[in-house]
Amino acid sequence: MYVNTLFRGSEDEDRLALKDKNPVFYNFLAESPRWADFQQIPCFKTFYKKLVSHALNKPMATESISRSSDSIKPWLSLKGKVVLITGASSGIGREVCLDLAKAGCLVIAAARRVERLKSLCDEINGWGSSASVSSPSIRAVAVELDVSGKGAEIEAGVQRAWNAFGRIDALLNNAGIRGNVNSPLDWTEDEWHSNLSTNLTGSWLVSKYVCKLMRDAKVKGCVISISSIAGLDRGQLPGGLGYVASKTGLNAITKVMALELGVFGIRVNSIAPGLFKSEITVGLMQKDWLESVMKKTVPLKSYGAIDPALTSLVRYLIHDSSEYVTGNTFIVDAGVTLPGFPIFSSL
Template identity: 35%
Template sequence: MVDVAWSLDGKIALVTGASSGIGSHFSRVLARHGAAVVLAARRVDKLNDVVNSIIREGGKAFAVEMDVSSSESVDAAFAIIANQVGVVDILINNAGVSGDAVQLSDVSLDDWDFVMNTNLRGAWIVAKEASRRLVDAGKSGSIVNISSIYGLREGVFKLPYNISKAGVAQLTKTMAAEFSKSKRAIRVNALCPGFFDTELNSEFVNSDYGKKYISKTPAGRLGKLKELDGPLLLLVSEAGSFLNGVLLPVDGGHVIQPV
């Protein structure tokens, strides 16, 4: 018999950055485990494709346009969700961009702002709004922020990205600490993926340099999206009810690679 602690029946999940890659995959996984899933991003046509495929599988899914770098867009999207679906119990704060791959001296102000506004400020705005609505409704909830191994370890040529993801890691721990101090039943954890082949990094991981880099990591290969499913479900479901403020690498050991 399947342990009900892993079930998401009756839960409403919001996934940002659900129009491609990890976010669209997570939306399908959450729907298969019983959640009604709200998929958010800027490319609504792509969201609708994923929504339709979830519905064809028998799941519940809705699309909402959201630009996480705009607080007006986030507010408008939450108003639609509240009106049409309900209070979000599970937030997957996944929307992200990688920015330019350049040396420190060539990082532009525009690229810094673009990456920070999406990855860090955007994650904060969405988490703030989701948690405010949970508190107002007197409900418990689970927030999973998508950081990166580069939020935990050093990396080169991606200064704004790495700093934004370290910020997401600290956002995770600080929110978890504050909610537990104020006795709010909102758990906040983060997944820190290694390398997965998505739109974000396809060019790099399929380049000769990228393939060589990946071959030198402890696992010697890219992650498969399905290898994120167990960690995701653990953090969002009752199976992980005693996990709070955790930064969980899912990287085949990349983050503890000996120098």
């Protein structure tokens, strides 16, 4: 019975007191067959302890209610998690690498531009180092990986990434290209294939080879793909035919892989970001007209920074507390794609 597992040791007297003082609530706990299923979930256990304390008119012990920020938001700490990030040399990828390293992750930074990756890894590995430390621990490694390459090349790159720390707990598919802005009648086949091979095929192949290694090693990991609001039914992007098609496809891959890999304990989700302040958008953010557009079309009246607006969600999806979350596309856009808002806000 759940009521017997809720209290341990010195708390047995509370259980007996509850039975004597509030038998209705005691019987509710004792006779509910489903409560036993929740005893492994800390938040449920804490919640019911509070209910019991209230029923007894007895305040909970100070140590049980004064919780640190890590216990309130456990995903703030990801110590020991090994994360592979593609497209890590700039933009979202670089900022996520830095943030995850601060959270305690072991970072595998992958991209085509190895020089920039090494600079990033040197920065992370240099944190906290001093002259007295002869051999600082390695917290980030660089792996050359072109996600638009052939399957065999991608598989070899993924294997190198796995070997870096002997496992991968989470994959962040971030590598991607925007491509040209053209009418569907002016797009060339080369532009089309370039966009899809990087954004769609590449993300699938990296996910495939990482998840095969996870499955074989019995690692209950996760895959997070950076999609786009352009891939949503409510966020089509004029001029971006190949980009829209690739991101829409990426969201579909997310759902199908989540459906089929759940049996191995592997979760698959995607994130659809809107416009963010970053090194890539710095020129755009300086345009005078952008603020006027933002005030008329963005419900929250601001553009967020990648850290923490996006990085906090990435942390949560990597953390074990999101073990019940899979097959979703999380929209992070300050509400800009909410149907009807730009139209009515312009009246």
